[in-house]
Amino acid sequence: MISARLNKKDIKQLLKEKKYDDLRKSFACTDPADVADLLDELDSEELEQVFSILDNEMASEVIVEMDQDEIEDIVENMLPSKLAGMIQEMAPDDAADFLKEFDANEQNQILHLLSPTKKKELKLLAKYDEDSAGGLMTPEFCAVSSDATVEQAINAMAAADFSDPVTTVFSVDREGRLNGSINISELISKQGKALIKDVVDSRPVFATVDEDGSVVAHKVRKYDLLVIPVVDKDQKLLGRITIDDIIDFIDEEAAEDMARMSGAPDIEHKEFSPLAIVRLRLPWLLITMFTGTIVSFIVQKIMDLPSAGYLAAFVPVILGMGGNTGMQATAVTVRSIALGEIEFSSLAGVFCREIMVGAIMGSVCGMLIAGVVCVNISLFSATAVLPAFLAKLVLVVGISMFSGMTFAAFTGTILPIVLHRFKVDPAVASGPFVSTSNDLSASLIYLGMCYWLLNL
């Protein structure tokens, strides 16, 4: 439902005039996600006012759609009883995530006010890591005995009143172990008297409760699932992960990958305190700065050489081009790994391709920069430069550019792959590692070329 009825100004007006009934009515025929959008320009006082007039069900639907920082504003002055009332209405997985906003003391206060069932559910979910299958699942699912009939399964499903729509019915044995699954649309097309065990897919794809979210997401994508059942180590069915939560997970992972690549691993926290962000980003910057100072020592070595002025001037562009080439290779490799596209069998291919790309681009840029050196010295040099020496300078800069870029393509590809092998998230470490190793190698190559070709 896309609301054309209310706009942000109307809400402020209605709140001012205390026309609470009108407001409630307008909200009732608007999708909670749209209501959350409409509220995002209200100040904390107005937000408090809105939530005080909404019933628990609507308040809970709206609040799960809001941004982290808005939620913090709203719940700050809310009574535990109101909080508990809202949590009672939420889907268990949303409720568990919401509860994590509070400190241990507040959590206990709220839990105390919940129904015993809800309390038990939430305590169970709180055990699992946020990014594991257990942390993503909801314990609400529709399961029938494999000896039931299709008709019984349909009735069970029709009676289920869950926050997330049911798309799949699972079958279990007497011990509650998962032994089949069937889409509702397929279930409905079967004879009512048929037995469930004869119609289900008897080897359903499932996730184990402590499996990593990215593994689960990969399964859901690969097998085009709408929902994936979650089982414990004895194959007992514990819950299901619905596809909307998988989408959110994939999106957050992609955002994190991108942020981590640049050494800014803070998107997921949506922290608004600059100091908290600095704490997350600065360590990566300091690593690169450490390498940077080593590079400056290397440049100082170059400064002792003849024509040091020209040689030093080209350090930034050689380093920069190596860095850019490396980042291109890394971005492509990290995403290929994240999408599960890189397998051991295809590594050699990716590898050769990236190095060839690096070498081709290095040749082009190497020749161009050699041209720049020529023109630069011929036009701007204060003192006459011997042609033989000019040729050497041109060679030093050109070959360094070429080697630096080719080597950068090499490290940019190999590093994420090696990190992945050793179970380090390639996105976390690749960016800073690649840029520091490229800076170092490019400047060492350059220094080496200077010594070698200028015959010192």
Added chain:
Amino acid sequence: MISARLNKKDIKQLLKEKKYDDLRKSFACTDPADVADLLDELDSEELEQVFSILDNEMASEVIVEMDQDEIEDIVENMLPSKLAGMIQEMAPDDAADFLKEFDANEQNQILHLLSPTKKKELKLLAKYDEDSAGGLMTPEFCAVSSDATVEQAINAMAAADFSDPVTTVFSVDREGRLNGSINISELISKQGKALIKDVVDSRPVFATVDEDGSVVAHKVRKYDLLVIPVVDKDQKLLGRITIDDIIDFIDEEAAEDMARMSGAPDIEHKEFSPLAIVRLRLPWLLITMFTGTIVSFIVQKIMDLPSAGYLAAFVPVILGMGGNTGMQATAVTVRSIALGEIEFSSLAGVFCREIMVGAIMGSVCGMLIAGVVCVNISLFSATAVLPAFLAKLVLVVGISMFSGMTFAAFTGTILPIVLHRFKVDPAVASGPFVSTSNDLSASLIYLGMCYWLLNL
């Protein structure tokens, strides 16, 4: 179904011994996605052999799960009749994507061999842009008149035999215009005699056929939909987009964003020719190289100053830190825009935060590098340096580092936002733009500081 039965070696063995029946049987009880995985180490000849023994249905299910480059290998020597047979079995959206692999001439040959219905469907889908709602949709959907009863709707659904499972029934008026939608699980819980128009959500979220895929994906995420109906400008229902296609779209977009940020916009093409990749990546590198040569002229200016050796040595680290800070800010901003998190109302907040972060990190790094300059000169200087001059050098380097990083945070945030305003995809252009503008500004700041503080 996760297959524990077959492994890659078995397949090679069975092919060698020509035990085709065994192979077919094993494939039949394995998920097509797993079969595609199992085939990825076969050479082209073996692949040809496999596809010659599979019937059209299974061949079509397997081939849509394979990688682009493998598909090219397989179809190269396939007869048009076999290709048409496979396409006939595919879901219309998969078939349309598959058909795009061939040139116009081959496409006509294949189309000619298809059933009239399939041909019409494919010609319709071919009209739409790949990344639009029309390009993502399948024309198979389950729609009933809004005057129908719940029972009739359930029967219509049970009779539907689509490649993608039905999760939602749409209702339409006499002209075929969308006027409602309902999840099957909800539909089943209703009375059989109730009228559809009384039970559906009468203001369903929909996509228009030429809407951009990212807008559609945003709606699906926001409203937690399993499927989104696609309508033309008269609201006539044309098809539906299922969530698995939305997931693939989101994943590809995220991969593209990341690649584009680094100036390597080639992931989507999965091209294996290094030259093709070079053509895509090199332009961005040349832009940064152009700036790089300007920077080298600026460095040459610095070389005319006293203590040029020390000053030039710190250029790479100052430029590098500016670049890294800028990329962190850009990565965060680009993803926030892609996720629809940045709205005009919150811009000021993001902006202030990023600049504060940049300034704090700049202060820390500026002080550290000032310390490095002190130690460096005190320990390694060949000639004595006056304390007053040393203090100036320390100030030049420290303040340049601080200003460069703060300014980089500024450009890293503002550039993606401005590009987004002017409808340029911020990911495409931000990376190279940010890095070049930061290199230029940092080196100019440094040169300015040198002139000003060293009193020249």
